[in-house]
Amino acid sequence: xxxxxxxxxxxxxxxxxxxxxxxxxxxxxxxxxxxxxxxxxxxxxxxxxxxxxxxxxxxxxxxxxxxxxxxxxxxxxxxxxxxxxxxxxxxxxxxxxxxxxxxxxxxxxxxxxxxxxxxxxxxxxxxxxxxxxxxxxxxxxxxxxxxxxxxxxxxxxxxxxxxxxxxxxxxxxxxxxxxxxxxxxxxxxxxxxxxxxxxxxxxxxxxxxxxxxxxxxxxxxxxxxxxxxxxxxxxxxxxxxxxxxxxxxxxxxxxxxxxxxxxxxxxxxxxxxxxxxxxxxxxxxxxxxxxxxxxxxxxxxxxxxxxxxxxxxxxxxxxxxxxxxxxxxxxxxx
Numbered sequence: 001x002x003x004x005x006x007x008x009x010x011x012x013x014x015x016x017x018x019x020x021x022x023x024x025x026x027x028x029x030x031x032x033x034x035x036x037x038x039x040x041x042x043x044x045x046x047x048x049x050x051x052x053x054x055x056x057x058x059x060x061x062x063x064x065x066x067x068x069x070x071x072x073x074x075x076x077x078x079x080x081x082x083x084x085x086x087x088x089x090x091x092x093x094x095x096x097x098x099x100x101x102x103x104x105x106x107x108x109x110x111x112x113x114x115x116x117x118x119x120x121x122x123x124x125x126x127x128x129x130x131x132x133x134x135x136x137x138x139x140x141x142x143x144x145x146x147x148x149x150x151x152x153x154x155x156x157x158x159x160x161x162x163x164x165x166x167x168x169x170x171x172x173x174x175x176x177x178x179x180x181x182x183x184x185x186x187x188x189x190x191x192x193x194x195x196x197x198x199x200x201x202x203x204x205x206x207x208x209x210x211x212x213x214x215x216x217x218x219x220x221x222x223x224x225x226x227x228x229x230x231x232x233x234x235x236x237x238x239x240x241x242x243x244x245x246x247x248x249x250x251x252x253x254x255x256x257x258x259x260x261x262x263x264x265x266x267x268x269x270x271x272x273x274x275x276x277x278x279x280x281x282x283x284x285x286x287x288x289x290x291x292x293x294x295x296x297x298x299x300x301x302x303x304x305x306x307x308x309x310x311x312x313x314x315x316x317x318x319x320x321x322x323x324x325x326x327x328x329x330x331x332x333x334x
Contacts, residue, residue, distance in 0.1 A: 003095035004309050005058045009049030015310060020095075025073040028102045032085060035334055036118040037093040038064035039309070039325040040151045041245060044317035046091065055091050062093025066108060066118040067329075070097065084108040086284075088122040090270070094309055096329055103277030106284040112291060114334040119151075119298035119324050124287045125280060126269045127156035130218045130240045131163070133279070134267045139164035141215040144205060144229060145186075147245055149177035151324055152220045154184050154299055159287075161185040162295035169208060171201070171225070176322045180299060198228040205232035213237060223248040236261040299323035 001022050007014040023031045039062075045051040046061045066086040072079055079085070087105035092098045108117040130152075131137040143160045147153045148170030160168045170181040173193040181189045190204050205214055213234035219226055223246030229239060230252070241264065257264060272280050290296045301323025304312040312325045328334075 001096040002306065003060045003097075004062070004306075005060055006047055007058045009047065009054060009057065012047070012310065012314075015047065017307065017309070023071075023097045023099050025071050025076075025099060026101075027073040027075040029073045029099050030069050030076055030079060030085070030105060031071040032065065032067040032087065032098050032100065032105075033070045034065050034093065034096055034098050034329045035067040035114040036065065036329065037062050037098075037327040038118045038122070038151070039304075039312045039316050039327060040064065040123065041316055042243075043094075044313055047313060048317075053090055060092045060095050060098075062089075062091060062095070062098070064088055064118050064122040065093035065098050066114040066121070067098075076102065079107075084110070084114065084117070086114075086117040086121045088125060088270075088273075094327065096306075101273075103273040103280070106281055109288055109292070112288060115300070115303070115326055115328065116291065116298055118326060119300070120287055120291060120296070121284065122269075123151040123324075124155040124159065124296065124298075125283055126152045126242060126267070127159050127218070128283045128287060129269050129272070130156060130242050130267050131160055131216070132283075134265045135216045135218065135238050135240045137163060137165070137216060140166045142167040142169070142209055142212075142234070144169045144171070144214040144217045144232060146171050146217065146219045146221040146225045146229060148172060148184075148186065148189075149174075149180050149322065150220060150245065152242060153218075154180065154323070155296070156218050157181065157184045157186055158296040159290070162290045162293075167208065167214075169205065169214065171221075174319075174322075177319075180322045184299060192225065192228075197224050198231065201225075201228040202231040209234070216240070218242060221246045222250055224250070226250040227252070230256060230262065230264075233260065233262055236263075238263045238265065241266045300326055302326075303328050 087100035222244030
């Protein structure tokens with residue numbers, strides 16, 4: 001099978017598509033003939049060597065994929081070759097075959113195209129858990145989503161609207177990203193590309209919320225955005241830390257949390273795969289149901305053939321997709 005292999009992290013010239021041996025499942029694994037694989041910002045961090053989990057080289061990156069099961073391990077129950085699945089794994093998606101363990105894959109309903117299924121997994125599970133599990137979202141809440149034009153941001157915006165948020169505000173840094181947010185369903189968009197994010201964010205949020213502030217912040221950005229967002233939160237509001245796309249891990253003055261009764265919590269959704277896989281499965285089923293109702297739709301900015309995967313990673317790393325990038329493998333049947 002063909003696989004996109006990284007031989008040296010941080011050196012894009014070392015990456016190439018290679019013909020490698022086909023995969024065989026361990027007892028608790030399935031092997032999938034990949035139909036589509038999503039390319040996310042985290043994938044670019046892995047390839048560059050800047051992510052917390054880097055496998056030994058050479059390795060195949062890619063975390064979100066969908067396709068048809070080709071083989072099942074002896075401990076796999078309820079799945080058979082030919083079944084359609086989507087998966088969220090640590091690596092291995094950018095290949096004609098990929099493997100997934102129990103807790104990492106989910107059945108795809110017959111009416112969901114596989115290119116959509118690949119995009120409805122990792123980012124949407126992250127957004128769902130950030131809102132519902134860690135953010136204790138309730139209908140009517142006002143939600144601020146940082147970096148809302150990214151994969152997790154766009155998913156979070158759509159899920160918040162689908163679940164009945166009172167007002168969803170998204171931040172962006174380019175006109176194209178602002179347009180993508182509006183198309184995803186934000187009620188308001190805030191440009192944070194200026195030099196004074198701290199004051200600009202707070203003043204705009206207070207204006208939009210009649211001086212109250214937001215009930216819930218979802219932050220995949222970190223850096224200066226986090227402390228700016230803290231100043232925009234209502235009394236007894238919550239902030240969920242999802243990542244640090246800005247590159248800087250911020251510190252927090254905890255006296256501010258005390259004064260406004262603010263809760264700050266973190267989310268690493270991948271840990272649920274081992275600790276509470278059944279909750280992920282339930283959430284994935286709910287996400288597919290929201291898709292079926294037309295309440296969530298991944299924004300596919302560009303589709304790439306497998307041989308152009310390097311170009312896809314480059315565009316995502318530069319933030320130039322304004323939506324999701326997806327790799328189509330096989331004969332294009334979805």
